[in-house]
Amino acid sequence: MAKExxxxxxTSMEEDFAKWYTDVVLKxxxxxxxxxxxxxxxxPYGWAIWExxxxxxxxxxxETGHENVSMPMFIPESLLQKEKDHVEGFAPEVAWVxxxxxxxxxxxxxxxxxxETLFCDHYKNIIHSWRDLPKLxxxxxxxxxxxxxxxxFLRSREFHxxxxxxxxxxxxxxxxxxxxxxNIYAEFAEKYLAIPVIKGVKTEKERFAGxxxxxxxxxxMHDGKALQSGTSHFFGDGFAKAFGIQYADKENKLATxxxxxxxxxxxxxxxxxxxxxxxxxxxxxPAIAPIQLIVVPIAAHKEGVxxxxxxxxxxxxxxxxxxxxxxxxxxxxxxxxxxxxxxPLRLELGPRDIENNQCVLVRRDNGExxxxxxxxxxxxxxxxxxxxxxxxxNKALANRTEKTYVAKTxxxxxxxxxxxxxFIKAMWCEDRACEEALKEKxxxxxxxxxxEQEQLAPTCICCGKPAKKMVYWGKAY
Amino acid sequence: MAKExxxxxxTSMEEDFAKWYTDVVLKxxxxxxxxxxxxxxxxPYGWAIWExxxxxxxxxxxETGHENVSMPMFIPESLLQKEKDHVEGFAPEVAWVxxxxxxxxxxxxxxxxxxETLFCDHYKNIIHSWRDLPKLxxxxxxxxxxxxxxxxFLRSREFHxxxxxxxxxxxxxxxxxxxxxxNIYAEFAEKYLAIPVIKGVKTEKERFAGxxxxxxxxxxMHDGKALQSGTSHFFGDGFAKAFGIQYADKENKLATxxxxxxxxxxxxxxxxxxxxxxxxxxxxxPAIAPIQLIVVPIAAHKEGVxxxxxxxxxxxxxxxxxxxxxxxxxxxxxxxxxxxxxxPLRLELGPRDIENNQCVLVRRDNGExxxxxxxxxxxxxxxxxxxxxxxxxNKALANRTEKTYVAKTxxxxxxxxxxxxxFIKAMWCEDRACEEALKEKxxxxxxxxxxEQEQLAPTCICCGKPAKKMVYWGKAY
Numbered sequence: 001m002a003k004e005x006x007x008x009x010x011t012s013m014e015e016d017f018a019k020w021y022t023d024v025v026l027k028x029x030x031x032x033x034x035x036x037x038x039x040x041x042x043x044p045y046g047w048a049i050w051e052x053x054x055x056x057x058x059x060x061x062x063e064t065g066h067e068n069v070s071m072p073m074f075i076p077e078s079l080l081q082k083e084k085d086h087v088e089g090f091a092p093e094v095a096w097v098x099x100x101x102x103x104x105x106x107x108x109x110x111x112x113x114x115x116e117t118l119f120c121d122h123y124k125n126i127i128h129s130w131r132d133l134p135k136l137x138x139x140x141x142x143x144x145x146x147x148x149x150x151x152x153f154l155r156s157r158e159f160h161x162x163x164x165x166x167x168x169x170x171x172x173x174x175x176x177x178x179x180x181x182x183n184i185y186a187e188f189a190e191k192y193l194a195i196p197v198i199k200g201v202k203t204e205k206e207r208f209a210g211x212x213x214x215x216x217x218x219x220x221m222h223d224g225k226a227l228q229s230g231t232s233h234f235f236g237d238g239f240a241k242a243f244g245i246q247y248a249d250k251e252n253k254l255a256t257x258x259x260x261x262x263x264x265x266x267x268x269x270x271x272x273x274x275x276x277x278x279x280x281x282x283x284x285x286p287a288i289a290p291i292q293l294i295v296v297p298i299a300a301h302k303e304g305v306x307x308x309x310x311x312x313x314x315x316x317x318x319x320x321x322x323x324x325x326x327x328x329x330x331x332x333x334x335x336x337x338x339x340x341x342x343x344p345l346r347l348e349l350g351p352r353d354i355e356n357n358q359c360v361l362v363r364r365d366n367g368e369x370x371x372x373x374x375x376x377x378x379x380x381x382x383x384x385x386x387x388x389x390x391x392x393x394n395k396a397l398a399n400r401t402e403k404t405y406v407a408k409t410x411x412x413x414x415x416x417x418x419x420x421x422x423f424i425k426a427m428w429c430e431d432r433a434c435e436e437a438l439k440e441k442x443x444x445x446x447x448x449x450x451x452e453q454e455q456l457a458p459t460c461i462c463c464g465k466p467a468k469k470m471v472y473w474g475k476a477y
Numbered sequence: 478m479a480k481e482x483x484x485x486x487x488t489s490m491e492e493d494f495a496k497w498y499t500d501v502v503l504k505x506x507x508x509x510x511x512x513x514x515x516x517x518x519x520x521p522y523g524w525a526i527w528e529x530x531x532x533x534x535x536x537x538x539x540e541t542g543h544e545n546v547s548m549p550m551f552i553p554e555s556l557l558q559k560e561k562d563h564v565e566g567f568a569p570e571v572a573w574v575x576x577x578x579x580x581x582x583x584x585x586x587x588x589x590x591x592x593e594t595l596f597c598d599h600y601k602n603i604i605h606s607w608r609d610l611p612k613l614x615x616x617x618x619x620x621x622x623x624x625x626x627x628x629x630f631l632r633s634r635e636f637h638x639x640x641x642x643x644x645x646x647x648x649x650x651x652x653x654x655x656x657x658x659x660n661i662y663a664e665f666a667e668k669y670l671a672i673p674v675i676k677g678v679k680t681e682k683e684r685f686a687g688x689x690x691x692x693x694x695x696x697x698m699h700d701g702k703a704l705q706s707g708t709s710h711f712f713g714d715g716f717a718k719a720f721g722i723q724y725a726d727k728e729n730k731l732a733t734x735x736x737x738x739x740x741x742x743x744x745x746x747x748x749x750x751x752x753x754x755x756x757x758x759x760x761x762x763p764a765i766a767p768i769q770l771i772v773v774p775i776a777a778h779k780e781g782v783x784x785x786x787x788x789x790x791x792x793x794x795x796x797x798x799x800x801x802x803x804x805x806x807x808x809x810x811x812x813x814x815x816x817x818x819x820x821p822l823r824l825e826l827g828p829r830d831i832e833n834n835q836c837v838l839v840r841r842d843n844g845e846x847x848x849x850x851x852x853x854x855x856x857x858x859x860x861x862x863x864x865x866x867x868x869x870x871n872k873a874l875a876n877r878t879e880k881t882y883v884a885k886t887x888x889x890x891x892x893x894x895x896x897x898x899x900f901i902k903a904m905w906c907e908d909r910a911c912e913e914a915l916k917e918k919x920x921x922x923x924x925x926x927x928x929e930q931e932q933l934a935p936t937c938i939c940c941g942k943p944a945k946k947m948v949y950w951g952k953a954y
Contacts, residue, residue: 034595040549041549067524067525069520069521070637071510092578093577095577096575096577109513121511122509122511125509142550146577158550160547365768371534
């Protein structure tokens with residue numbers, strides 16, 4: 001009955017996906033709304049997910065030679081304006097600080113929307129010789145973009161992210177770094193978040209303000225819409241020239257270095273929710289789940305049950321993030337509660353189980369129940385956690401495969417875009433006018449030009465001129 | 478010669494302590510100045526120290542049941558104003574955001590100088606019943622206070638810290654939490670930073686804006702000046718009442734909860750520098766040193782030296798944060814470089830050492846050199862790291878003991894304050910007028926009323942009325 005109540009407490013995905021999403025972020029206690037519109041409070045359970053993401057990813061960055069730094073959160077207006085494309089892209093959506101205490105500032109400053117300009121200013125100070133290169137820097141912080149419409153994790157005025165900023169002696173090195181970090185993002189998404197992604201390059205229209213090229217990983221949500229989940233930018237020497245960064249090369253001649261930047265954000269939590277979630281709530285990939293296994297004692301009032309359940313929990317704490325719920329809530333209430341919170345495995349242990357030296361393990365992703373000997377827990381639990389990850393990945397991949405279409409004519413494109421939410425593969429001439437026409441007529445944006453190209457047709461779907469690229473199109477968050 | 482050059486590159490402590498400090502933070506590559514006045518760039522080596530501090534402390538918080546959350550960085554003006562004392566204390570020094578993009582905001586907001594008001598606003602949403610209490614929350618973030626004069630780590634307009642915010646059913650519980658966290662700060666400072674601290678309570682004048690009581694750990698720097706190194710505040714129910722936070726108690730009656738907050742910041746890095754540093758630069762306590770041991774090959778061009786040094790480094794990486802410097806700089810240059818960076822242990826390994834299956838270990842804190850068999854490294858290195866920690870602690874404690882004075886008359890107080898930088902213990906009547914007179918006449922502020930009270934005299938040093946408390950007085954950063 002308690003379970004019934006919990007389940008009914010959220011809207012079903014099919015009924016209203018957007019409402020389902022909001023229900024989940026609130027009921028799973030990931031966030032609370034804040035008094036500043038468009039900002040959010042990330043509650044302990046939500047923040048623990050982000051901490052797990054940070055920990056794994058930070059390890060991957062450090063293993064590849066990156067170092068963390070901390071830049072100020074403010075950018076003076078004159079500094080933001082140094083790179084022309086960059087300021088045009090960001091100035092309309094920054095928050096401006098005009099006063100310190102009661103005094104008006106001599107120059108107003110914005111809260112960083114991204115930190116390229118701050119890193120460039122620092123690089124100019126510390127880079128003098130080829131010996132100072134490369135610098136492989138990253139920072140974990142929050143940034144502010146004053147968006148008109150916001151949604152928790154997906155688009156908020158303040159959001160947490162990491163921003164890598166690197167600087168290299170040659171264009172080749174910087175280009176290699178850009179791709180290396182994109183690959184790390186893809187590996188992280190697929191291995192740890194169980195989210196399949198498509199790697200590719202953005203069209204000029206969708207490029208980061210100031211970049212020569214923007215690479216992306218694109219994921220498909222359960223409803224068929226796309227979520228840009230991480231980007232990596234190659235800047236060439238544009239920023240370095242705008243900021244006057246130069247170094248003496250091995251021949252002692254002045255040269256201009258090349259830069260990159262790359263970032264992922266708490267959007268990834270939105271991706272997890274919308275990729276794996278179901279009508280019972282959140283479903284978390286084990287690698288980032290704050291609780292990987294919840295122990296629920298059955299008939300806990302019977303002698304020895306609580307003690308045995310605690311003993312089992314203590315054993316499991318050595319191999320995973322295990323927790324016991326010893327509260328006086330009913331088992332049914334607890335089942336619903338930890339389903340809502342997306343805990344990957346549930347372990348049920350009652351008097352009969354104890355007699356038989358066994359327990360029941362239940363997978364959150366597909367409801368599969370197995371009876372397992374208590375002697376085998378140390379091998380079975382890691383196996384089942386791995387199985388949950390694989391199950392989630394395969395289900396997400398199947399969803400993407402099912403909802404990926406090919407369009408060869410504009411009529412097909414419009415028909416699919418109107419009736420079948422998903423990715424649409426179609427050929428393109430690389431003319432921005434055609435990209436804009438597709439947006440206008442079919443309501444789709446270019447997601448990316450995937451690294452794995454296919455030759456679907458010889459001509460552009462829009463203008464009929466020779467096609468240059470296969471593009472993934474779709475509606476996006 | 479190279480060493481000579483490095484050493485001469487910084488001002489000596491005796492000559493000009495303030496200049497020495499600035500030289501160290503720059504030469505040890507802890508920070509760079511930023512384009513926004515009063516803000517700083519924390520460079521990789523500085524940030525790695527902070528990450529080590531965070532990691533240990535976060536573990537201590539989590540072990541005691543605290544959870545991390547993330548609040549927005551902005552506070553609407555009306556929210557900041559809800560608690561009268563609090564707004565009076567902070568409003569004069571906040572940075573105000575007035576515009577989002579091109580639009581003026583309906584209500585201006587400040588960048589958080591501290592987050593009590595945000596936590597209260599959230600607590601009001603999520604606390605309804607005694608079952609919801611306590612909440613033991615913490616966040617790691619940066620805050621902004623628009624200070625007039627700034628110094629790296631000690632006082633900057635933006636600084637990084639953690640702020641714990643807890644809420645409890647009873648005043649006793651909240652009071653116990655306040656003291657528990659002060660004790661955790663003291664333990665952290667003494668055990669991991671090797672900094673002896675005095676625990677006590679602040680006078681009313683020095684209290685946090687809005688607090689009933691503020692507890693503090695006070696450390697003495699090498700120059701005899703005090704550094705407030707961590708504070709823990711008991712709020713009573715003042716904030717809860719101002720924000721209308723209530724809960725239904727076990728008898729289902731509405732009750733008002735009690736709150737605390739507590740914080741330490743990157744000031745701790747300033748404390749480390751000024752407690753342990755010397756004329757050769759930084760001296761780091763091993764627990765938070767990014768590099769705990771640096772391996773310097775001697776006569777690296779000789780056959781087998783580099784290989785052996787790398788083998789030794791790899792072995793040591795299993796037991797500490799070890800690194801090898803294989804660059805083509807001279808050993809002397811490297812010695813000076815890692816002394817400047819405060820690396821606790823240096824391992825020298827040359828051809829003769831290799832022949833004898835030994836190496837030389839050198840302590841940064843006192844220059845002590847020992848020849849150690851390569852077979853014993855796994856036991857000797859941890860022992861010596863521990864000895865460095867103990868050496869640093871004892872040296873700091875000796876400095877504090879030496880520079881702690883007792884004053885029984887105003888003449889003594891003024892004489893000591895003028896001529897002997899340090900802590901001055903003296904009795905006080907608890908009257909604010911006397912506290913202000915001491916500031917005016919002797920230039921000292923009250924550091925704290927220590928938990929360990931002594932009865933030095935029966936009367937107040939200033940007015941001659943009956944004394945109520947022994948106070949530590951001093952000049953402070």
